[in-house]
Amino acid sequence: MKEFVLIFRNSVTEGFKPSPEQMQQLMTDWMSWMGSVAAQDKLADKGNRLSMSEGKTVKPGDIVTDGPYTEVKEFINGYMIVKTDTIEEAVSIASECPILKIGGNVEVRKIVSPDDNS
């Protein structure tokens, strides 16, 4: 069994404000998806969502900028960890992630373990 981090990315869309109804639906979709992964006993860590309003980037020379938004169009808004035998299985889980329906994407990365760091 290997562990893979799913990294969720979304792009900043100026002026995009989902209605409360849409937010509710999105939340429900997330919970259903996570529930489905957990029901297969493939959820290793439910991870965290990352704040979009509070964030800084620290650079050499005491330079601190607001958030990651200034330079990238896409930002990471969360992650979770799944346990599967192969990366294909992890990809198949990621392919059902609701973020894909709202213009985001999921990066799948194997966690490096001491005995296997390929």
Add this chain to the structure above:
Amino acid sequence: MEGTQSNSNAELIPHLFRQEYSKMTAVLCRYFGLEQIELAEDIASETFLKASEYWPVHGVPENPAGWLYTVAKNKAKDHLRRGQLFETRVKDALKPAEAISGHEFEFSDEIIADSQLAMIFVVCDPVNSQSAQVCLALQILCGFSVEEMANAFLSNMETIKKRLQRARANLRNDGFQLRKLQKDEISTRLDTVLKTLYLLFNEGYFSQNENQFIRKDLCSEAMRLTLLLVENKLTNMPQVNALLALMCFQSSRLDARTSDTGEAVLYEDQDRRLWNRFLIEKGNYYLLKAFSEKQESKYHIEAAIACWHTTTRDEKWPHILQLYNRLIVLEYSPVTAINRLFAFGKVYGKESAIKEAEKLNLSSNSYYHGLMGFLYSGVNTGYAIMHYKQALRFTKSVIEKKALADKIDQLTTLVQTAGQ
């Protein structure tokens, strides 16, 4: 008249025994130290023996519990006075911190409540396996005999005896002190305590035992102990209230889920008039208390699900499914996965649920096949029969075997009539 009285005695003594035995043992243990638990149990047993000899002849005293405590107190003092025991064993075992000073053997309500609470925390010791903790709890906290336990668990007395002996030895070696509980002891051990009470309840609720009385007994003992935790301000915490709410909701259906002939009645087919309104209201009360603080345990979620099940509205299913999603993200178990799948089917339909089921990898689980049988009924009868047969192969429960065989018969008849 006399006949009536001895009849009521015969009922009163076992009832009192259950209620008072564990209290008496807990208090005596605090005086003697946990190392002397057998002595405490002997004194409690001797006390009840005396009652069972004395009461039928002289009548039941006005305050039976008070009478019992007086006898126990005297017996305890006798033991101390009589033997070398005090000098050689008990005195060494009595360390000032763990015992109550003095040997007046006071049985005040406060001391009884504190001692019983402490005893629950002693018994639920993670040095023992969960199932051993459940056995110990039944013996020490609920006054069950080895025979009653063997009946309840469909096991033999020798196995239970061995399990108890090992568990008691582990307890002694672990050296948990029996005294008024401290805050840090509560916070480190509460999870284990709740889990054991939860299992004790489930032993009754989901038991494979056909005897409805034994099952109810286990459920009500688990509820009595959980209520003790709720009633003590040291342990009256949100997750404890949530667990008690869950137990209330579940046991409100105890009468409805078994037919007069002892067969299991599925939730959907239950006569709702048999649901116990009083327990449902109690459940609501404890659930509100559980949610009064911002803390959520798996018992909160399970109680919320059980609460939805006390309503008959169809729009409950999306809520139940969401709660199952949260529960399974918090803690995986095959049972939760299967229950979630049932709710999934209610919300998205049988065919979507079948697709979802194929991901679960639970093909050696009887409940899984039972549910698949249900999902395929009306979709693909051949598959439904196949799954019910698989379920029959994996289940050990007599009640379920009967229910599954009935389903298979019904579906087979259906296929045959259609074929003609």
